[in-house]
Amino acid sequence: MDFLPGIARWVHLVSGITWIGLLYYFNLVQMPALKDAGADGTAVGITKHIAPRALFWFRWAAVATWVAGAWLLGKGFVDAALLRNGYAAIGVGAWLGTIMLFNVWVLIWPNQQKILGMKSATDAEKTVARRVAMLASRTNMLLSIPMIFFMANGLSHKAIVGL
């Protein structure tokens, strides 16, 4: 019995739900809530107590998802990366997830540190950081739609969708 792929799939799903769940929370709940909270002076409750915790789980769940996904691909990792030998569809999902991981660590997290005051920044730098972080987060929400399609249908169930 080869139990390890089952563990890898389980970890991949749990951490993926945590990552993408928090991504949707940021886009669907926190961003619009901050706009309203800014108007009545209650934004600090979100920026001080909620956002840093949410970002901690968000960025580390992204890493765990990617590592578990690579582990799950196993010998198919290179084929998926090169979109060959029947791994093209899951490879597209894997590439989209990899771009999203890059956005989390290179665009979203460093700019959120400036916005939340964890890193020193001028008001002008914070304004730019808000726009970059927002666009990177929205880009990840956009990419999550095809990413989940190819993750769900890209390997074991690809015949269902004609792939």
Place this chain on the structure above:
Amino acid sequence: MKNPLDSISGTIVAGLLLTLVLYLIVKTFFVGA
């Protein structure tokens, strides 16, 4: 032209369109490869 990423609905529509485009690319050029 408005940036679709400035609204949730624009983001979702763009995501669905990208899904369709990528699906057609994989089906046309990579299936069986």
